Amino acid sequence: MRWDLGRTLAAGLAGTTAKAPQSAAAEWFNWNTLQHCEPWTFSRPTTEAQVADLVRAASAAGHRIKTVGAGHSFSGITLTDGLMLQLDALDAPLSVTPLDPSAPWTPGSPSKPASGSAAVEVQAGMRVHVLNSFLASKGLALENTGAIALQSVAGATSTSTHGTGRNLGSMATSILGLRLVLANGTVLDASASLNPGVFRVARVGLGALGVIVRVTVRAVPLFKLRRTATPYSLKELLPWVWPQAFNRWERMQWYFTPRTDSATLLLREAVPFDTPIVDCWNGSAKLAWRDPFADQVADWHSNANASDVQVVSGPEGPTPVVPQASRRRGVTQAGGAEPVPTGPSVECVDLSYRALAHQTDDYDLYEEMEVFVDANASQALMEEFIAFQNSTPLPPQPAGSQPWAKYALFTGMRYVAKDDIALSMMNGRDTGVISFITLGNHTHPADPSTFAHFAEQLERLGNADGGRWHWGKMNWATAADTARVYPASSVSQFLELRAQLDPSGAFLDDYLVQRLPNTGSVAR
Incomplete structure (x- = not known):
């Protein structure tokens, strides 16, 4: 994200007793510069008491x-014209507690796993990559993470950020406890045993319930993964990956460059802890930049190198891969024969968190959306989207002063286990997740109209399968869509708790009002 301090807004919080650093002159931009707002004031509290005073x-x-x-976030979920809080100063680890108090527990180190799992409480402003490093220092790790580790712990979990794994849930499912500051400045703790109704919902709270200031996560003994990226023909990979590859490997995902036949199968497999490390990033941040989605080891830009990433546009014409086929919704046919790789695999072995996500900033600016459907419907939906990608003309680049970057396209599939969290995208169903990305360069994103041309169609196709959207990524969903694709009991559970904790709608914004039923009347 960045700040433009050239604009002056209204004065800050009159009468507050908090001494948090504040700014009343800012236009806020998200990390890829495509979302922005003008908050009334911006504050960086350094204590929970300051958060409570500012909120009150x-x-x-x-x-x-x-x-x-x-x-x-790629969506407008954080935008406001009111108070914007940044909790970067609330980033301390607070406690490590063995989960089995009856068994002896010994902490570990990056070279030795802890003797058992633990509950780890941290302040919610801690970034995920900092949490990963802290856990490793104790011989611990998160069981699964997303592909990016830049977010705050609260931000990543509140939008149900996920990785891939047939039997692995989102990051929110690792939460054991939360502390919320409510709109009236009071503090509420929630866990499975303390305020359990709040806990069940607030793990994916969308920022609509209060300010999360503490998070307790379940950490497992540190482990290592072998990360293997193997190139295939998309035409040959597609009929085999579901269900054969899905059933064979726990942590499996695959992706391809649209309008080409170039695809990659990415696996992460557990290995004995004494397996020597072959660094997944070679100790180089720039190597990580060549893998902007943390889902690709091979260099997929035809003229890129580690010191000067240049992005090239996609092919001018389509290369048909999968024909448009009629199908019965929600049913995917059995897969085909195992394909032969089109080139050598690229492998590394590393500590789990380094094999799951890169820990550096994203070098290239990109725009992303995801559609979440029942895993059994995901393959057929992907085939429909590929057919659209191959048949549609590429949108012309708009004329104007904005120097949009030449772009590359990316589409991928991941899998996430179901959960019972009210507005988690995985609520009630094992899920296939289709991701679409337009990648710009390190100074400019791709033209948003190019992104929208493909992403809106993916959302439309997903609607027939009850497709849900990632709350923190681009989408065009409405309150009617939320009511349609989530269980009615889950929507009611979320809305009732929101009304109980924040009756005046202090934590609502335009984005949430557009997507949460019956909130317009209380929005400020």
Whole structure:
């Protein structure tokens, strides 16, 4: 994210007793610069007490309140014209507690796993990559993570950020406890045994329930993974990957460059802890930049190198891969024969968190959306989207002063286990996740109209399968869509808790009002 300090807004929080650093002159931009807002004031509290004072004063004055971490959301979920809080200063580890108090527990180190799992409490502004490093210092790790580790812990979990794994849930499923600051400035702790109704919903709270200031996560003994990326013909990979590859490997995903026949199968497999490390990033941040989605080891830009990444546009014409086929919704046919790789695999072995996500900033700016459907419907939906990608003309680049980058296209599939969290995208069903990305360069994103041309169609196709959207990524969903694709009991559970904790709608914003039923009347 970045700040433009050239604009001056209204004065800050009158009457607050908090001494948090504040700014009243800012236009806020998210990390890829495509989302922006002008908050009434911006504050960086350094204590939970300051958070409570700031929230209480802003709420009493009738201002809306949002919390921002790395600004790595692609949607408008963090935008506000009210108080914007950044909790970067609340980033300390607080406690490590063995989960089995009856068994002896010994902490470990990056070279030795802890003797058992633990509950680890941290302040919610801690970035995920900092959490990963802290856990490793104790011989611990998260069981699964997303592909990016830049977000704050609260931001990543509140939008149900996920990785891939047939039997692995999103990052929110690792939460054991939360501390929320409510709109009236009071503090509420929630866990499976303390305020369990709040806990069940607030793990994916969308920033609509309060400000999360503490998170307790379940950490497992540190482990290693072998990360293997193997190139295939998309035409040959597609009929085999579901269900054969899905059933064979736990942590499997695959992706391809649209309008080409170039695809990659990416596996992460557990190995004995004494397996020597072959560094997944070779100790080089720039090598990580060549893998902007943390899902590709091979260099997929035809003229890129580690020191000067240049992005080339996609092919001018389509290369048909999968014909448009009629299908019965929600049913995917059995797969085909195992394909032969088109080239050598690229392998590394590393500590789990380094094999799951890169820990550096994204070098190239990109735009992303995801559609979440029942895993059994995911393959057929992908085939429909590929058919559209191959048949549609590429949109012309718009004329104008904005120097949009030449772009590359990316589409991928991951899998996530179901959960019971009210507005988690995986609520009630094992899920296939289709991701679409337009990649620009390190100074400019791709033209948003190019992204929308493909992404809106993916969303339309997914609607027939009850497709849900990632709350933190681009989407065009409405409150009617939320009511249609989530269980009615889950929507009611979320809305009732929101009304109970924040009756005046201090934590609502335009994005949430557009997507949460029956919230317009209480929005500020």
